[in-house]
Amino acid sequence: xxxxxxxxxxxxxxxxxxxxxxxxxxxxxxxxxxxxxxxxxxxxxxxxxxxxxxxxxxxxxxxxxxxxxxxxxxxxxxxxxxxxxxxxxxxxxxxxxxxxxxxxxxxxxx
Amino acid sequence: xxxxxxxxxxxxxxxxxxxxxxxxxxxxxxxxxxxxxxxxxxxxxxxxxxxxxxxxxxxxxxxxxxxxxxxxxxxxxxxxxxxxxxxxxxxxxxxxxxxxxxxxxxxxxxxxxxxxx
Numbered sequence: 001x002x003x004x005x006x007x008x009x010x011x012x013x014x015x016x017x018x019x020x021x022x023x024x025x026x027x028x029x030x031x032x033x034x035x036x037x038x039x040x041x042x043x044x045x046x047x048x049x050x051x052x053x054x055x056x057x058x059x060x061x062x063x064x065x066x067x068x069x070x071x072x073x074x075x076x077x078x079x080x081x082x083x084x085x086x087x088x089x090x091x092x093x094x095x096x097x098x099x100x101x102x103x104x105x106x107x108x109x110x
Numbered sequence: 111x112x113x114x115x116x117x118x119x120x121x122x123x124x125x126x127x128x129x130x131x132x133x134x135x136x137x138x139x140x141x142x143x144x145x146x147x148x149x150x151x152x153x154x155x156x157x158x159x160x161x162x163x164x165x166x167x168x169x170x171x172x173x174x175x176x177x178x179x180x181x182x183x184x185x186x187x188x189x190x191x192x193x194x195x196x197x198x199x200x201x202x203x204x205x206x207x208x209x210x211x212x213x214x215x216x217x218x219x220x221x222x223x224x225x226x227x
């Protein structure tokens with residue numbers, strides 16, 4: 001069955017640097033993959049969606065890539081700021097329902 | 111205006127009690143969901159309704175019963191609460207659902223923290 005893995009539970013990055021988070025999946029490539037941000041005590045918030053025929057998607061300082069050969073998506077935050085500190089979740093579809101990775105807790109150090 | 115709202119925000123109760131959590135969305139979405147996020151922060155889907163019909167029912171104890179009186183509301187009733195039910199429960203909605211070949215971008219509520227003593 002389809003599995004999704006975010007292989008860093010926590011990541012510390014110096015302010016101003018680029019943070020790169022990884023999402024790997026097994027089995028078939030989904031039609032699209034989504035990234036969400038979750039702050040403590042709040043619900044996840046949608047950030048970006050990338051389709052299987054798209055290599056890259058950008059939104060302001062955020063960039064997502066999707067490599068169906070590697071079965072991997074990378075999520076980049078450039079010029080990172082302490083306000084970017086949060087948990088980032090990737091999500092894809094399995095059997096017509098959405099499944100979420102366990103998330104990566106990102107800490108941007110001032 | 112809050113897009114997806116849940117009540118209550120916090121719920122503390124004794125084992126064995128019955129409780130309900132309410133959810134409302136004003137986004138005009140057709141699909142609504144309940145998720146459970148445990149202490150390890152793993153977010154897992156429990157139920158999904160599309161146009162008031164149950165479309166996803168994960169392996170959830172039948173003590174949990176969702177109810178959708180209309181497209182904008184999805185409530186969750188839990189009978190005979192157990193210690194293991196303690197978690198944060200999130201309601202969400204999406205304009206489409208993947209089973210209908212649509213994109214199911216989720217809009218989440220603020221969550222209900224349930225503590226069973």
